[in-house]
Amino acid sequence: MENSGFVVLVLFVLALVFIMKTIKVVPQQDAWVVERLGKYHATLAPGLNIVVPFVDRVAYKHVLKEIPLDVPPQVCITKDNTQLQVDGILYFQITDAMRASYGSSNYIAAITQLAQTTLRSVIGKMELDKTFEERDHINTTIVNAIDESAANWGVKVLRYEIKDLTPPKEILHAMQAQITAEREKRALIAASEGRKQEQINIATGEREASIAKSEGEKQASINRAEGQAGAILAIAEASAEAIRQTAAAIREPGGADAVNLKVAEQYVAAFANLAKTNNSIIVPANMSDMSGLIASAMQVVKAQK
Missing domain, CATH: 3.30.479.30 (Band 7 domain)
Structure with missing residues (x-):
């Protein structure tokens, strides 16, 4: 009985070893190379694979991952x-x-x-x-x-x-110095560009201010000219209206006599003013014209009375 039990145990172990040699489970993303009697036979894919025990052997195992x-x-x-x-x-x-x-x-x-x-x-x-x-x-x-x-x-x-x-360290120091010099150069260029832009902005502002000032002076001159032209036109229109009214008054009865009277008064007043300017006596060049004007004026006064 003991011998038979031992034999059974040996057979069970051999069967287990045979199964293990026969079944091969390949993990995912792996590939196993099988040799049969020392020669390449097949490449086992991931999963369950069957090989011939003691004839086939897994010679290489490769991972297919990166x-x-x-x-x-x-x-x-x-x-x-x-x-x-x-x-x-x-x-x-x-x-x-x-x-x-x-x-x-x-x-x-x-x-x-x-x-x-x-x-x-x-x-x-x-x-x-x-x-x-x-x-x-x-x-x-x-x-x-x-x-x-x-x-x-x-x-x-x-x-x-x-x-x-x-x-090398020497090259690193030289590169660092070059980088520092380049940065300083860019800083100086940026500062000069800023000053240049500032001067451009100032000049542009002054130019625009001058243009605006000249435009204002031009508009003011235009306005003054238009005002003076308007005043002259108004005076001319007033003078023309006064002349028209005077002409209309002359055409009315007694208008010519009134004009003669007015002219005589102004004539006399003018000579009176001239006489006041200095101690000399100013005598009209044609006394008959003056006496005629005075006579006409007296007739007009008598007629009004």
Whole structure:
């Protein structure tokens, strides 16, 4: 009985081992490479898979997720013979598990070395200032160069990012001094532009004020001229109306006599005023005209009485 129980236990263990060797469960985003008698047989997809125990074996296990790979820092020499320490990170993904297993003995080391050599080549074609400005160009060039070779290793290079560019301390000090000088230059230019704009604004204001003043004086002169013209016109119209009324009065009965009387009075008054200006006696040149006017005036007075 004891022997039979032991045999049953041994058979159960062997059956359990056989089942474990037969059933393979592959996780999601993984790929397992199976060899049969030392030769590539198949690539197991995620899920439940059946293999032949003791004949098939899982030789390689690959993760199909995107993998970040830190590229070690290295010193590169630029086109203008300046040393530059570059630190970057590479992102890749396994697309063919069979090629990743047999295409290279160590695809990670191969990708790392290829990234470093390509980076040194790209940096060597650029001047120091350009390396800081052309990061995107450097990243794209490295990805294209590595991806072409990595296709034989079953690897897809997705992108490369430069983490840091570190020039020597002397170059850093010189760059800092250059940046400071540029900032001071921009500050001086901005101040001069401000003063220039201020002078332009002042000149523009003065010009506009002069224009406004001249326009005001012009309008005032126009207004005065129009006022004087209006006054002259009013005086002329009043004089014309007075002449018309005088003419109308002359045409009425006795109008001519009244005019003679008025003229005689003004004639006499004029000579009287002339006589007052000095001690000399002023005598009319034609006394008969004056006596005639006085006689006419006396007749007019008598007729009125």
